[in-house]
Amino acid sequence: MASSDGAGRSLRADAQANHDRLLEVAAKAFAEDGADASLKAIAKEAGVGIGTLYRRFPTREILVEATYRSESARLCASAGDLLRHMPAVDALRVWMERFLGYLATKRGMAESLRAVLTNDDDLRLKTRGMLIDALGLLLRESEEQGTVRGGLDPADVVMALGGIALIAGDQDQRDLAGRLLDLLMAGLTAGSVQ
Structure with a gap:
């Protein structure tokens, strides 16, 4: 995902790599340590100096918003990528696991992100x-392959995933989250043609 500097110019390849790596590391740090994750630790883990982080993301809120945008785009793009490499029902299950990881990152940024989203309802x-479009693609492909029942509303499935994240969204609850995803998948596949 190409970025630009404040003047709208495209970043050099090395600067783009630094930008992308900072966002990747920030997502992991926010998921693990919350919004108070150390910016110095993020820069160090990304292999850049703290000055590079602040040049790209002058405030924590700007880093949170950029991480949110990046993780959202990455998750949504992964639906098509998964469909190219595996059967649709398997792609759906993998995507749902990724969605839970995405929600964990979002939860870690909750306080800072709340301010960003309050000021930008369009975002x-x-x-x-x-997210609904990406999940809808996976459901349609699965339905066409006869592996999930027809007429599923992707917005309903997103809500079910959100419920799983509320119940079993912590890192130490991975087994429970997996079992709950299995139950959700059983409901989605019940009555499919298979």
Whole structure:
């Protein structure tokens, strides 16, 4: 995902790699340590100096928003990638696991992210639409392959995934989250043609 500097110019390849790596590391740090994750630790883990982090992301809130945008886009794009490499029902299950990871990152940034989304309702609605579209693609492909039942509303499935994340969203609850995803998948596949 190409980025630009403040003047709208494209970043050099090395600067783009630093940008992408910072966002990747920030997502992991926010998921593990919350919004108070150390920016120095993020820069160090990304292999850049703290000055590079601050040049790209002058405030914590800007880093949180960029991480949210990046993780949202990455998750949504992964639906098509997964479909190219595995049967649709398997792609659906893997995507749902990734969605839970995405929600863990989002939860870690909750306080800072709340301020960003309160000030930018369009971003919240656009992101929700992108997520529903990505899940809708996976459900349609699975339905066409006869592996999930027809007529499923992707917005309903997103809500079910959100419920799983509320119940079993912590890292130490991976087994429970997996079992709950299995139950959800059983409900989605019940009555499919298979």
